[in-house]
Amino acid sequence: xxxxxxxxxxxxxxxxxxxxxxxxxxxxxxxxxxxxxxxxxxxxxxxxxxxxxxxxxxxxxxxxxxxxxxxxxxxxxxxxxxxxxxxxxxxxxxxxxxxxxxxxxxxxxxxxxxxxxxxxxxxxxxxxxxxxxxxxxxxxxxxxxxxxxxxxxxxxxxxxxxxxxxxxxxxxxxxxxxxxxxxxxxxxxxxxxxxxxxxxxxxxxxxxxxxxxxxxxxxxxxxxxxxxxxxxxxxxxxxxxxxxxxxxxxxxxxxxxxxxxxxxxxxxxxxxxxxxxxxxxxxxxxxxxxxxxxxxxxxxxxxxxxxxxxxxxxxxxxxxxxxxxxxxxxxxxx
Amino acid sequence: xxxxxxxxxxxxxxxxxxxxxxxxxxxxxxxxxxxxxxxxxxxxxxxxxxxxxxxxxxxxxxxxxxxxxxxxxxxxxxxxxxxxxxxxxxxxxxxxxxxxxxxxxxxxxxxxxxxxxxxxxxxxxxxxxxxxxxxxxxxxxxxxxxxxxxxxxxxxxxxxxxxxxxxxxxxxxxxxxxxxxxxxxxxxxxxxxxxxxxxxxxxxxxxxxxxxxxxxxxxxxxxxxxxxxxxxxxxxxxxxxxxxxxxxxxxxxxxxxxxxxxxxxxxxxxxxxxxxxxxxxxxxx
Amino acid sequence: xxxxxxxxxxxxxxxxxxxxxxxxxxxxxxxxxxxxxxxxxxxxxxxxxxxxxxxxxxxxxxxxxxxxxxxxxxxxxxxxxxxxxxxxxxxxxxxxxxxxxxxxxxxxxxxxxxxxxxxxxxxxxxxxxxxxxxxxxxxxxxxxxxxxxxxxxxxxxxxxxxxxxxxxxxxxxxxxxxxxxxxxxxxxxxxxxxxxxxxxxxxxxxxxxxxxxxxxxxxxxxxxxxxxxxxxxxxxxxxxxxxx
Numbered sequence: 001x002x003x004x005x006x007x008x009x010x011x012x013x014x015x016x017x018x019x020x021x022x023x024x025x026x027x028x029x030x031x032x033x034x035x036x037x038x039x040x041x042x043x044x045x046x047x048x049x050x051x052x053x054x055x056x057x058x059x060x061x062x063x064x065x066x067x068x069x070x071x072x073x074x075x076x077x078x079x080x081x082x083x084x085x086x087x088x089x090x091x092x093x094x095x096x097x098x099x100x101x102x103x104x105x106x107x108x109x110x111x112x113x114x115x116x117x118x119x120x121x122x123x124x125x126x127x128x129x130x131x132x133x134x135x136x137x138x139x140x141x142x143x144x145x146x147x148x149x150x151x152x153x154x155x156x157x158x159x160x161x162x163x164x165x166x167x168x169x170x171x172x173x174x175x176x177x178x179x180x181x182x183x184x185x186x187x188x189x190x191x192x193x194x195x196x197x198x199x200x201x202x203x204x205x206x207x208x209x210x211x212x213x214x215x216x217x218x219x220x221x222x223x224x225x226x227x228x229x230x231x232x233x234x235x236x237x238x239x240x241x242x243x244x245x246x247x248x249x250x251x252x253x254x255x256x257x258x259x260x261x262x263x264x265x266x267x268x269x270x271x272x273x274x275x276x277x278x279x280x281x282x283x284x285x286x287x288x289x290x291x292x293x294x295x296x297x298x299x300x301x302x303x304x305x306x307x308x309x310x311x312x313x314x315x316x317x318x319x320x321x322x323x324x325x326x327x328x329x330x331x332x333x334x
Numbered sequence: 335x336x337x338x339x340x341x342x343x344x345x346x347x348x349x350x351x352x353x354x355x356x357x358x359x360x361x362x363x364x365x366x367x368x369x370x371x372x373x374x375x376x377x378x379x380x381x382x383x384x385x386x387x388x389x390x391x392x393x394x395x396x397x398x399x400x401x402x403x404x405x406x407x408x409x410x411x412x413x414x415x416x417x418x419x420x421x422x423x424x425x426x427x428x429x430x431x432x433x434x435x436x437x438x439x440x441x442x443x444x445x446x447x448x449x450x451x452x453x454x455x456x457x458x459x460x461x462x463x464x465x466x467x468x469x470x471x472x473x474x475x476x477x478x479x480x481x482x483x484x485x486x487x488x489x490x491x492x493x494x495x496x497x498x499x500x501x502x503x504x505x506x507x508x509x510x511x512x513x514x515x516x517x518x519x520x521x522x523x524x525x526x527x528x529x530x531x532x533x534x535x536x537x538x539x540x541x542x543x544x545x546x547x548x549x550x551x552x553x554x555x556x557x558x559x560x561x562x563x564x565x566x567x568x569x570x571x572x573x574x575x576x577x578x579x580x581x582x583x584x585x586x587x588x589x590x591x592x593x594x595x596x597x598x599x600x601x602x603x604x605x606x607x608x609x610x611x612x613x614x615x616x617x618x619x
Numbered sequence: 620x621x622x623x624x625x626x627x628x629x630x631x632x633x634x635x636x637x638x639x640x641x642x643x644x645x646x647x648x649x650x651x652x653x654x655x656x657x658x659x660x661x662x663x664x665x666x667x668x669x670x671x672x673x674x675x676x677x678x679x680x681x682x683x684x685x686x687x688x689x690x691x692x693x694x695x696x697x698x699x700x701x702x703x704x705x706x707x708x709x710x711x712x713x714x715x716x717x718x719x720x721x722x723x724x725x726x727x728x729x730x731x732x733x734x735x736x737x738x739x740x741x742x743x744x745x746x747x748x749x750x751x752x753x754x755x756x757x758x759x760x761x762x763x764x765x766x767x768x769x770x771x772x773x774x775x776x777x778x779x780x781x782x783x784x785x786x787x788x789x790x791x792x793x794x795x796x797x798x799x800x801x802x803x804x805x806x807x808x809x810x811x812x813x814x815x816x817x818x819x820x821x822x823x824x825x826x827x828x829x830x831x832x833x834x835x836x837x838x839x840x841x842x843x844x845x846x847x848x849x850x851x852x853x854x855x856x857x858x859x860x861x862x863x
Contacts, residue, residue, distance in 0.1 A: 178728050180722045180726050180731070183715065183718060183719050183728075183731075184719065184722065186710065186711060186715075187708050187711070189710075190708035190710050190711065191707075191708055191709075193670070193690075193702075194702065194706035194707070194708065194767075195708075196670075196689070196690040196691050197668065197690055197694060197702070197706075197768070198694055198719055198768065198770075198771055199695045199720075199723040199771055200719070201691050202691065
């Protein structure tokens with residue numbers, strides 16, 4: 001792993017922090033907030049799907065748990081939605097355990113199939129359950145009673161809060177890469193049978209990755225509910241949510257720290273544009289596009305754009321090395 | 335009496351589940367690949383039937399083979415263009431490949447066919463039949479009957495014919511099969527073709543009594559997953575048995591709990607199976 | 620008795636790949652497992668390593684009953700194994716591959732890295748420690764597989780065809796490495812096809828055929844055992860060997 005120079009990190013931080021100052025106006029702020037929020041979900045997915053290599057295609061269930069809990073707390077007790085954040089995380093972690101414990105001792109397909117089934121199951125149940133608002137969903141406070149309701153007219157505060165959470169998540173991920181957990185997850189992804197033979201408790205570590213991933217995905221869902229003040233089964237538990245996480249992480253580079261952010265930066269504006277261009281049909285078109293992107297990635301670049309870039313760099317470096325060797329050879333001959 | 339009717343109905347639809355699931359389990363056992371787009375294959379079979387009838391007036395006797403052929407070709411194309419290349423790579427790439435295909439097929443169907451339900455006319459196959467007090471629609475009877483025959487036929491094809499044993503040989507041990515002069519690539523493409531065809535036929539049969547829409551694949555895919563898991567990895571007889579069971583359970587759930595919860599029961603059952611007996615009824619170790 | 624397998628059988632469906640096989644390995648020994656293709660050696664090996672659960676019989680390591688234990692537990696208790704097709708972690712560097720092994724005994728990254736570097740020095744891989752593992756050829760991969768398992772600080776290593784696919788020079792180097800490992804006190808159970816190798820390395824040999832142990836003893840005894848010759852070459856050869 002090459003170490004990125006600190007200058008690169010500072011530049012990135014500067015761009016992210018300064019973005020709304022340069023591109024100001026509600027349109028850009030809203031877009032930027034949505035990019036960062038998507039990056040949080042995708043980076044959370046990345047922990048289990050990218051680093052550990054366990055492909056969840058039903059991650060919406062954690063997002064939805066995180067999204068529903070704050071608004072449920074508001075509905076039941078007029079409480080601040082903030083109090084629902086930990087509840088969402090708790091529910092998500094429980095779901096993660098229910099899915100992960102039986103499937104992680106089996107081959108990877110069982111896990112992926114189970115994620116689809118559980119996501120659908122919960123979506124159907126929630127859609128039919130009046131307590132959770134049924135098909136209509138739940139709404140949060142209309143006007144803020146204090147800062148703890150997390151309601152602001154402008155998208156700017158949300159943008160910076162989301163950025164802080166993303167920063168935290170990426171920091172944790174970065175630190176994890178250098179610990180035993182990080183190495184073990186990469187070993188599990190590379191070859192879990194060999195990992196077992198070296199004493200890696202494979203099922204347990206996959207579960208850790210999933211639980212951590214579920215917790216952060218839930219947090220993203222809670223932040224979503226705070227900003228939009230409204231959730232329903234389609235927006236919080238639907239397959240689009242799951243697909244977006246996967247395609248953004250995979251496009252940027254699954255298993256890479258900044259892959260999901262890269263994917264979000266590319267796809268969120270793209271999706272917003274096609275939506276406004278094609279209206280309602282835009283969503284359908286987005287899915288077709290995502291499907292195509294995912295298929296092409298799987299066939300030609302499973303490591304995403306970061307891998308493509310690295311391959312390009314490697315070929316260029318090899319070319320440079322060859323040319324400089326030839327030049328040196330000529331110099332000696334002369 | 336009503337209960338008996340529910341049971342018979344459940345078994346008939348279960349036979350159809352068995353049919354398309356047997357194709358899925360064949361691929362799974364052979365190449366360790368799960369086709370996440372399998373539900374979409376069934377959906378396309380349904381549309382093939384609908385359009386054959388609507389555009390050309392072709393009845394079930396014609397549109398079932400048409401669906402079979404079209405989906406056979408699609409299966410082979412998917413294998414040759416995609417699966418063959420991702421099969422031996424990382425798991426992420428494998429799963430992404432057919433999941434991406436799912437999205438492409440389902441939402442292309444939305445684009446082309448629109449989200450509205452369409453149906454084939456009632457009684458296309460025939461009137462409801464009274465068998466000793468139980469009413470069975472002719473379409474369901476045909477579907478169930480054909481499905482049972484074809485699933486059994488697939489099993490016989492695999493175990494009793496030369497080409498079947500070649501397919502199984504590749505499933506068992508690729509290297510050994512190559513040494514015996516069998517071309518694994520060809521057998522695997524054939525398996526995908528068979529899986530496609532079984533899904534297409536199932537779709538065409540279902541289309542005679544069930545509303546057709548692009549989202550149909552979603553629940554059918556999950557039913558296929560439950561069925562192949564319950565039946566056991568790679569086992570066609572297992573898929574047959576499991577399909578009938580799942581159809582039965584679904585039918586009884588619809589009867590006692592209502593249509594919304596029939597799916598929920600099956601999905602919840604999936605989780606239970608994974609906890610309790612993930613290797614299924616007849617799976618290999 | 621460090622490793623003891625008692626009447627181990629392993630069936631797949633109705634077919635018994637291994638029937639009633641027993642083996643005892645004392646600390647510090649080198650024991651060889653040989654037999655024609657399909658004789659059940661690999662299956663038995665995998666039962667010892669914890670990859671397969673025996674259908675019947677028991678496996679004991681250092682007093683612990685490991686018959687039902689997971690492969691991870693085997694590794695933790697001190698049984699290491701290599702794979703016939705080296706299952707290295709392609710996306711990781713050589714050093715990182717070995718670190719994964721080292722983490723078993725050294726939870727902290729610096730300690731694991733230091734331990735891994737020591738193992739790389741021992742196995743002659745330190746020059747390529749930062750290369751991606753996928754760039755290695757067969758001999759490099761085999762060596763890396765051995766280095767990786769050494770990093771788990773095992774008491775016993777099950778070597779599965781560690782020398783297959785190597786040129787004579789590479790085989791010679793590999794034998795030296797195996798001997799060096801043995802000298803550090805690690806017990807070895809080796810499955811090997813190449814007769815000369817196993818006859819020189821192993822102190823004791825166990826012969827498999829059709830899932831059963833058909834002979835065991837010192838290399839000189841095994842080579843002349845008619846049952847062994849029959850297994851490899853067919854009955855007529857055995858009879859001819861008997862004639863003066």
